Amino acid sequence: MSDMYKDKFGYLPYGFEINFSGGKIIPLPHFDIAVQFMRRKTHSNQYVYPPRKTKSTPRAASLHQLPSTHTLELDGRFPNQEQFRYGHGGFVIHLLGFLYGHRCQFYNWWVDGRVLIPDEIDHRPSSPEQAGEIISHALQTWRDFQTRQRFVAINALFLHTRTQMYEFEWERFSNNYQIFDAVYALARDTGVLSRSRSTSHADRIARICDQFEIPMDSERVERLVKLRNDLLYEAIWDERMPGEARSEFSFQASQWLHRLTKRAMLAVLGLKGPYIKTQWWTASKFRFDIY
Numbered sequence: 001m002s003d004m005y006k007d008k009f010g011y012l013p014y015g016f017e018i019n020f021s022g023g024k025i026i027p028l029p030h031f032d033i034a035v036q037f038m039r040r041k042t043h044s045n046q047y048v049y050p051p052r053k054t055k056s057t058p059r060a061a062s063l064h065q066l067p068s069t070h071t072l073e074l075d076g077r078f079p080n081q082e083q084f085r086y087g088h089g090g091f092v093i094h095l096l097g098f099l100y101g102h103r104c105q106f107y108n109w110w111v112d113g114r115v116l117i118p119d120e121i122d123h124r125p126s127s128p129e130q131a132g133e134i135i136s137h138a139l140q141t142w143r144d145f146q147t148r149q150r151f152v153a154i155n156a157l158f159l160h161t162r163t164q165m166y167e168f169e170w171e172r173f174s175n176n177y178q179i180f181d182a183v184y185a186l187a188r189d190t191g192v193l194s195r196s197r198s199t200s201h202a203d204r205i206a207r208i209c210d211q212f213e214i215p216m217d218s219e220r221v222e223r224l225v226k227l228r229n230d231l232l233y234e235a236i237w238d239e240r241m242p243g244e245a246r247s248e249f250s251f252q253a254s255q256w257l258h259r260l261t262k263r264a265m266l267a268v269l270g271l272k273g274p275y276i277k278t279q280w281w282t283a284s285k286f287r288f289d290i291y
Contacts (some may be wrong), residue, residue, distance in 0.1 A: 113165035141270035
């Protein structure tokens, strides 16, 4: 077995090299061609959609593949591709997607549904140096997790970028709440957050915010929890039917949860910085001061 494992992935439209402790990410020689290919496929709404299943039908396929843009190199002995991709390799590429706001996947694996092409982040993109430091720190934290918590971390990162796939507010909201719950469980089960007898969802958000100095808006959180409980337990979305255009609050709720969860996930991975303490319910773009 080799002491260096290499794999290809995409789609990350940043053509720079990232070096981190124990590995690096290198743009492929055809990087520019891959970016141009995705730009040609991008519709006016800024999404790329799966191609038609066959030439004889207008129906789109459920799955498609993204062009590879980078090689991931990691030091260490990995018995096989599966252990690499469901372990260290998967954590790194999905962390990259999480940082830069893009769906990333290994070159010959599939993604489902539509893919948003612009960055889906509320901060300035990381420099290569900063990204390398973040990956080094987060990877060390992740290695100290138990096996189950490693999977939770990878899945939460993967699902966080996948929420862009959903077209309706209630679907995005439900998915984002699921991810927040996973991050809460990760904080609890890794000992970052002390266990509590309270199981209320309002308390979960409050405890996460208090633990990591994330700004808290009690009234807003109360309304988020009500949206969640009504939808989960009674199939009611903002007092009416899922799929309807409702209030401005419910329209924004998914995005707020998305931003809150990002701050919480960074903190659970052992990262710090002013960005984590910024308001998650604004449309502002923040400096990504994370270390």
